[in-house]
Amino acid sequence: MTTLAGVAAVLVVAALAQATTGFGFSLLAVPLVGLLTGPVDAVVGTTVLAAVINLFAVVKDRAEVRQRTAGTVLIAGLAGLPFGLLLLTLLPAGTLTILIALCVLAGAVAIWRGLRITAGGPAVAAAGFLSGVLTTSTGVNGPPMAAAFSAMGLPPRQFRATLAAVFVVVGPAGIAGFVLAGQFTTGALVIAAVGLPAIAAGWWAGDRLFNHLTDPARFRPVVLWGLAAASVITLVRAFTGGA
Numbered sequence: 632m633t634t635l636a637g638v639a640a641v642l643v644v645a646a647l648a649q650a651t652t653g654f655g656f657s658l659l660a661v662p663l664v665g666l667l668t669g670p671v672d673a674v675v676g677t678t679v680l681a682a683v684i685n686l687f688a689v690v691k692d693r694a695e696v697r698q699r700t701a702g703t704v705l706i707a708g709l710a711g712l713p714f715g716l717l718l719l720t721l722l723p724a725g726t727l728t729i730l731i732a733l734c735v736l737a738g739a740v741a742i743w744r745g746l747r748i749t750a751g752g753p754a755v756a757a758a759g760f761l762s763g764v765l766t767t768s769t770g771v772n773g774p775p776m777a778a779a780f781s782a783m784g785l786p787p788r789q790f791r792a793t794l795a796a797v798f799v800v801v802g803p804a805g806i807a808g809f810v811l812a813g814q815f816t817t818g819a820l821v822i823a824a825v826g827l828p829a830i831a832a833g834w835w836a837g838d839r840l841f842n843h844l845t846d847p848a849r850f851r852p853v854v855l856w857g858l859a860a861a862s863v864i865t866l867v868r869a870f871t872g873g874a
Contacts, residue, residue: 646833711763
């Protein structure tokens, strides 16, 4: 019971971060839930919940979705899914944790350095491919997209809605891959079941915070600090040997 309560608490906070920034759920949920349940169950279970929470965002802000951008990164992301499954099968848990940390840190550095890219360019497609790889290998797929959309200068609502539109498709495709690879365990199902009411509560609170961040000048630092905080969490986990 203590473990399940801890999982639920983490998922409330992670869902709040997702609603506020558009990408924080997996960054926080995978490493912290992984401490309580093991990395593979955490990746699979939180991927299920991420698909649900992204559906919330798409339904709420569907008019804000940049459809052409979403299509570009979606095609690239789907292409990356099989490569992520291969990594999940071949790499040990410690290596996966380090991979999460490096990807989170790269996203934070890209935004901090003020990277600028154009919509529809190869950098956007590359970010989508990397996100697909990370979806099925680590469950942490937000950093490449967060960095790319920030570099494109998307307004906050378009940023959140377009991210969600991509992940609401990539997520279920990743879940299907987990099933085919035999990675969808009872532990992952328990995480998903416990997490449903937790993410609903977290989203409700985070969406209200997001309503105060519609000014891009306020939103960009939130994205940056969200990535920086997640970098610290995952790097500590990597270097302390968390499994």
